Amino acid sequence: MKYLHVFAVFAACHPAMVLADEYGGQLSGRYTHQETMPQDQQGQAVVVGLTATGTNKSSGRIPFMDDARVVWGSVVALERGSGPEQGIITLVAPDGVAIAAYRGVATTQRGANGPLVSGQGTWEALSGTGAFRDYTGKGTYTRTGLSQTDFTGEWKGTLTKGRSAPETTASPRP
Numbered sequence: 001m002k003y004l005h006v007f008a009v010f011a012a013c014h015p016a017m018v019l020a021d022e023y024g025g026q027l028s029g030r031y032t033h034q035e036t037m038p039q040d041q042q043g044q045a046v047v048v049g050l051t052a053t054g055t056n057k058s059s060g061r062i063p064f065m066d067d068a069r070v071v072w073g074s075v076v077a078l079e080r081g082s083g084p085e086q087g088i089i090t091l092v093a094p095d096g097v098a099i100a101a102y103r104g105v106a107t108t109q110r111g112a113n114g115p116l117v118s119g120q121g122t123w124e125a126l127s128g129t130g131a132f133r134d135y136t137g138k139g140t141y142t143r144t145g146l147s148q149t150d151f152t153g154e155w156k157g158t159l160t161k162g163r164s165a166p167e168t169t170a171s172p173r174p
Contacts, residue, residue, distance in 0.1 A: 020137070023064045024156035029054030029072065031149050045079045048117075052151075056091055064159065065132075068093040074102075076117065081108040085119050088126075096130025102141060109145070116145030123155060136160050 029052045039045035051073050058066035074087025085106040091098045104121015124138040139157015146152060 020158045020160040021062055022060055022156065023062060023137075023139075023159045024058070024060035024154070025065065026057045026059050027054055027070060027143075027153035027155065028057075029070065029151050029153070031151075039077075039079075046077075048076045048078065050074045050076065050087075059154070060156065065091045065093050065098060068098075076106045076119075078106065078108065081115075082106065085121070089123070093131075096128055096132040098128045098132040098135060099126045100124060101126055104141070111145070111147065114148045116147065117143075117151070118145050119143045123157065125159065134162055 031050055031052045033049075033051040035049040037047045037049075039047060052071070054070045054072075056065050056068045056070050058064050068091040071090045071092070072087055074085055076085040077083040083106060084103070086101070086103040089100050089102060100123045102121055102123040104119050106117055106119040108115040108117050110116075120142045121140070122138065123141055125136050128135050137157055137159035139155060141153060141155040143151050143153040
């Protein structure tokens with residue numbers, strides 16, 4: 001118990017101290033634009049530019065961006081139904097915006113009305129505004145295609161609120 005008390009006093013005296021915690025969310029989305037660019041004559045290699053919108057439902061121990069609007073922009077390079085993907089995801093809430101980059105592998109499956117795109121990989125927080133200005137973090141994601149336009153996903157990871165470097169006279173507190 002005395003160590004917990006010492007830690008609390010230390011953390012209170014050092015504003016540069018950061019604490020990380022586990023967060024997560026369930027995503028639902030809809031592709032709003034898809035641009036396919038064939039890379040070979042047989043159509044086996046394509047690059048697909050995607051934009052999507054949707055919502056986030058917080059599922060972590062600590063609520064984060066619950067009911068936030070979500071906007072995705074990504075590029076997927078598919079060869080014979082799978083390949084790398086990367087993009088930017090932006091979560092928009094009344095008290096601020098959080099932006100992360102993601103990178104992973106996309107796969108396609110045949111659906112009743114066309115191909116379904118799924119994926120998995122990692123994400124890293126890039127920036128934020130308002131209440132999410134000082135967040136850093138990283139984690140994993142999965143995405144499952146439900147139709148040619150709709151998908152669900154899950155993300156989880158560690159987010160840290162606060163500065164990771166001590167203050168100096170060159171970087172005063174805001």
